[in-house]
Amino acid sequence: MQAQAGTTAAIAAAVFKGRADRAAPPTPARPAAASPFDALEQFGTRRAFRRGQEVYAAGDPADRCYRVLSGGVRAVGLDEEGRRHVAEFFLPGDLFGLEAADARHLSAEAVADTVLVWYPRRAVEAMAERHGALGRRLREVALQGLRRAHETMFLLGRKAAGERVAAFLLEMAERAPADPCRADGARVALPMTRADIADHLGLTIETVSRNMARLCRDGTIAATKRGVEIRDRRALRGFGAGTAKH
């Protein structure tokens, strides 16, 4: 049912400090400096979700925000005709579910067995009002999200299929929390399905699969259990260059 407690706690400890200070020297025992989020922790509630389980649906009241402790979440948009788009993936450490409006405009689903903490929106907003630092940090989270969205928009609007797949793998490699075991950074976990990846990249599962296969044949990556190992970062960066439109 719930994920193994040891791992979760370890990740949570690393994560509560916020993602911004990843570059700082690690202080495993206790957090070095107070994070703007610390004040919120008293309001946090943990909850585990199974693979595929819905966290919230489009249209639901947006009265909470969430932080990923372990696993992963997809933000999904559907239209009248049943077409699907995965706007974002949220990985351990990411905060999500903040909205300007009262209702969700996307739904959120666990891509794997996942543990989240949620905070009541009223508490978050009250704390933000009192502690300028938290308000500022929340604004930063939103603006970073916007920046990432701009990059995804460029990818969707201007990059060829091969480039999209390569960019996705590189992004996942960069965002992945440093692998606890064997942290050479080359092993990238891909908890989501091909359908999720395809719907995120604006492609079909077949096209994703074909491009992954080509990368494997080239020796640029190697397939692993539920992910890939990056063998040649440089080749991956250049993959599909020239295939481009314009």
Add this chain to the structure above:
Amino acid sequence: MQAQAGTTAAIAAAVFKGRADRAAPPTPARPAAASPFDALEQFGTRRAFRRGQEVYAAGDPADRCYRVLSGGVRAVGLDEEGRRHVAEFFLPGDLFGLEAADARHLSAEAVADTVLVWYPRRAVEAMAERHGALGRRLREVALQGLRRAHETMFLLGRKAAGERVAAFLLEMAERAPADPCRADGARVALPMTRADIADHLGLTIETVSRNMARLCRDGTIAATKRGVEIRDRRALRGFGAGTAKH
């Protein structure tokens, strides 16, 4: 050099109250309620830009944010290979140029002769720290931007060319400040070039042109000076349905 002062002042007066209260009953003489932005106005500086002129470039220090008084602005991303993407258009009333980082990740250029106000970032952040309402409003602006970005991502990832063009026209019609003269809402100004539209929609200028032509032939829209007139909103909403992928 500068835009005609009368028009600018009129728009500015309407605009300083913020976009959120468009639905409120119009009080032409003096603003009814204090907007969270009012406190900022003392720090605002006006500046006019000519068509095509750069407001800021990618990499520049992000030490200001801007509000559009008249005209329009495009947020542009370029990659190594010269491919271009227009992430957003900013229209009168829109606030833009807030960043999480210290440097611009996109550049901004006027799509027409344009008047902006800018506010020093330090002033904005200091005020946000003091006045919770402003901080909250800025967060809302960022989150609304994120929501709009998600819609654009869906468009780029999952919609066919015709649908993209139709969606763009409908969005412009909705966002356009109520036309001062002849405000039947059907006349949509398109100050940007076909290249801008194409680079926003992830298409080529030829494809944009062809779809506009088809809409004109169908009688769904009619071409005007530098824009279009929407003749059949319903048909425009359904345009390209069935052309879709999946």
Add this chain to the structure above:
DNA sequence: CGAGAGCTTGAATGGGCTCAAGATTTGTGG
């Protein structure tokens, strides 16, 4: 071990791109 979901691979199709040429609009200077 069996069933179903997820993934891979192949062949054919088509929507949007490329290349190309002409029409229209905009801007500028005489």
Add this chain to the structure above:
DNA sequence: CCACAAATCTTGAGCCCATTCAAGCTCTCG
């Protein structure tokens, strides 16, 4: 105000990449 050049926009023909359709394979887990 007009003429000319440059920029922008439209239209046509052919091609290519990603999709579609189809079939077989491989995990997962009950």
